[in-house]
Amino acid sequence: MTDEQHEGGFRTDMAISVDKGGPRYGEFVESARLFMDRVRAAMPTEELVDDLIDELATINAKLEAVAIDEWNSPSGTRIDLPARGNITLPPYLVNRADATGVDATLRFTRFHLGGNNAAHGGYIGTAFDDLLGMTGALATGKVTRTAYLTVNYRSITPLYTDLSVTTQVTKVDGRKIFVAAQMRDGDRLCAEADGLFIALNPGQP
Numbered sequence: 570m571t572d573e574q575h576e577g578g579f580r581t582d583m584a585i586s587v588d589k590g591g592p593r594y595g596e597f598v599e600s601a602r603l604f605m606d607r608v609r610a611a612m613p614t615e616e617l618v619d620d621l622i623d624e625l626a627t628i629n630a631k632l633e634a635v636a637i638d639e640w641n642s643p644s645g646t647r648i649d650l651p652a653r654g655n656i657t658l659p660p661y662l663v664n665r666a667d668a669t670g671v672d673a674t675l676r677f678t679r680f681h682l683g684g685n686n687a688a689h690g691g692y693i694g695t696a697f698d699d700l701l702g703m704t705g706a707l708a709t710g711k712v713t714r715t716a717y718l719t720v721n722y723r724s725i726t727p728l729y730t731d732l733s734v735t736t737q738v739t740k741v742d743g744r745k746i747f748v749a750a751q752m753r754d755g756d757r758l759c760a761e762a763d764g765l766f767i768a769l770n771p772g773q774p
């Protein structure tokens with residue numbers, strides 16, 4: 570897909586894929602996630618920091634050599650991988666997805682730490698935004714964009730725990746898709762959200 574073909578600010582066809590980046594792309598993304606966790610948890614010596622800067626310069630140069638535009642990258646389009654292979658998103662697995670809503674399992678790790686072993690509220694909002702955007706897309710067959718998203722934090726959201734996220738379409742009114750979501754640790758409600766997503770018109774920036 571070229572820049573001209575994507576018709577506006579978001580993909581019109583979502584450009585989903587299962588093979589870009591090859592069979593070990595998922596392992597690569599998980600290694601990058603583990604690296605982010607390790608950085609967050611590290612108390613390195615000065616010498617180790619020197620070493621790591623050099624090693625990372627080599628890795629970053631290799632990745633710079635294969636950089637590609639957002640419309641064609643595997644990140645965000647690999648629907649066979651957690652969070653579509655997008656390291657920006659907290660890793661979730663979709664268990665069910667249809668026009669009425671989505672059920673997913675999500676696990677926050679050290680990278681997503683807010684404080685006192687609990688997840689950062691911004692990452693909870695990020696997870697809701699993406700899964701509700703997916704809900705809007707599946708409800709309409711179109712790309713949708715967040716108009717508003719309200720998050721209520723009801724109880725502490727733990728790290729290293731399988732959390733369930735459930736989303737529902739509550740109302741569709743033309744281009745407006747009203748949605749809701751809940752994040753639970755077992756039976757305990759950790760956070761809930763409601764939002765409005767707007768189906769983009771063709772060519773809309």
Ligand SMILES: CCCCCCCCCCCCCCCC(=O)SCCNC(=O)CCNC(=O)[C@H](O)C(C)(C)COP(=O)(O)OP(=O)(O)OC[C@H]1O[C@@H](n2cnc3c(N)ncnc32)[C@H](O)[C@@H]1OP(=O)(O)O
Pocket residue numbers: 583648663666698699700701702703706713714715716717743744745765767769770773
């Ligand atoms: C199983 C695997 C499948 C995989 C399948 C792939 C799935 C792949 C998923 C990807 C998931 C990514 C999910 C990321 C989602 C973002 O994060 S998007 C980024 C964050 N959001 C933004 O940047 C949005 C910025 N705002 C805008 O661009 C524009 O304001 C909007 C939201 C597009 C609306 O503008 P517009 O299209 O010109 O529409 P406009 O005429 O203003 O409003 C339309 C209607 O909505 C109402 N409205 C608009 N905004 C509001 C508001 N804030 N409050 C109340 N009403 C509002 C208007 O009043 C109007 O109502 P009516 O008069 O029709 O009754």
